[in-house]
Amino acid sequence: MTARPVAICCGEPAGIGPEIAAKAWAALRHDVPMVWLGDPTHLPADTPWTEITDCKDVDATDALPVLRHDFPAPVTSGKPTFENAQGVIDVIARGVGLVTDGDAAALCTAPIHKKVLMDGAGFAYPGHTEYLEALTGAPRAVMMLASDALRVVPTTIHIALADVPDALTPDLLRETIQITAQALRDQFHLPAPRIAVAGLNPHAGEGGAMGRQEQDWITDLVADMAEGGLDVSGPWPADTMFHAAARSRYDVAICMYHDQALIPIKTLDFDRGVNVTLGLPIIRTSPDHGTAFDIAGRGIANPTSMIEAIRLAHKMAQGA
Template identity: 50%
Template sequence: MAAPAPLALTMGEPAGIGGELTLKAWQRLHSDAAAAFFVIDDPRRLTALAKRLNLDVPVIEIAGPEATAGAFCAGLPVLALEQAVAGEPGRLDPAHAEAVLASIRHAVALAQSGAAAGVVTNPIHKQVLMEAGFKHPGHTEYLAELCRSARAPVMMLACPELRVVPVTVHMPLTRVPEALTTAMIVETGRTTAEALRHHFGIARPRLAVAGLNPHAGEGGQLGREDDAVIRPAVQKLQADGIEAFGPLPADTMFHAAARRGYDVALCMYHDQALIPIKTIDFEGGVNVTLGLPIIRSSPDHGTALDIAGTGKASPASLLAALRMAAEMAAAGRQTAAS
């Protein structure tokens, strides 16, 4: 039986900590063949960075993903970009934008072809990409376009103690009440439940749905959205056979005993979802994109330009992202075989 395809790791913003995290992740994982990954980057950049950080990481340029397994125990497998990337730590340069995007495009294409088991993305710097002409709010929307996804992608943040999905993501809080619709909540819930079944091995996912207002609206006294918009969405999900319940007061959803009662929390806006998970596990949180035809995970942090090149960056979130992508791929193979 052929070995599973390796994971593809993207370069991320070269001025940030992605390169350092990649080197440190290989140091932690190289003795585990099941954790094999390759990175799409400039091998010379990573060799120079390893030397700068005094990290003992041999860099091995590979011709294709199939060479990853044979190289992984001896060195970091790198599939070379066509563009040379210098990337001075901490110094953003829009000239590197095309290399950053090329790394993502190549990783997605390899995952779509089956040559890679999934894509793990190092953090990008959206502002510098936008200055170079990038038209997307972030990674998620760009990946959806590359995959020509028929459904809207869903962002899930996960750690061992909690999974959260924000229904609305990067928008001002003042716009959330008018943007939130029953259909949006239902579609997000359906995508989430399907992904938990297929890629997380949860046969009957339990979805806890948060209210928008304090006390989930207090029967309309503190806002009408909970009864008029969110409750009908919960009822539609239940009619679909999905074990959803709510709307629940968000201030009592995230303590340890409450978390044992569900598999994922559907939250109505960005901070309602991200504050609890970053409080519970700031370093180990993973960003997972649901609803794509490929597996994609990412560390749940940014480029950390202030510490880039210093050796201080922790690889914990990248390690968690790599492990989660590998587990999702394995669960998907098992689901397909059953």
């Protein structure tokens, strides 16, 4: 095992984050070094944990290593409090600092509740992706959802569907494809990634009959990038891109908006999907689900996505 651990941010303490982190540690403790950042009183009562002050002290596998970060208000499962919002934000920043400074190999973040952070601490970002972009100074971050079955990248993310056509520009799509291709080469170790681009409109516009973005500029942009040396094709009708035979022909699907990307991967592999942030100077993964307040504290949360997120972060850090 590498001496540097995967740093796990606690996320919203009233959600399932502490539970799935504890379960993931139990599943991976002999294979992946990790450290949990948060208030240990939020962990399930039966979790063995040990407080550490340095990421080098993570070799023991009989207790979850914890870098302690106390929160000001008591936590009741399923009921977030505004008083703890700033603590959630601070833990993310602390985790980024550990990876940036070289103390941790990668970052894995548990789910946050964006409205709680916005209302409780004035959080100014639509989500983790945009906040990590600001913390690391990255020009632009790109969100990928990845599993063994499929990798997808939404070009536009957390905006209303009505706003997508105006937000979707040639520069944005080109940059998304470029960042994705570079990350697949550098972090996923695919020397010549195959990229499939979805159309925006039904049937990829059907020659302009169902929308003109494909005809007016998407087709030309994809062709230009292919001429520049990328293995990129499209735009393809999104409704025929995600069956097994189609998926075998590409390594990643570039989609135009949030649900176009997330519906197929969550349908194909809901429990094992991992959120990966591309374009950052650090490795960051996250489980592909939310805080699940409705089941928090009941001990029934499925840790599979968190396990896969930690495993993938470790694998990427190892260059495997």
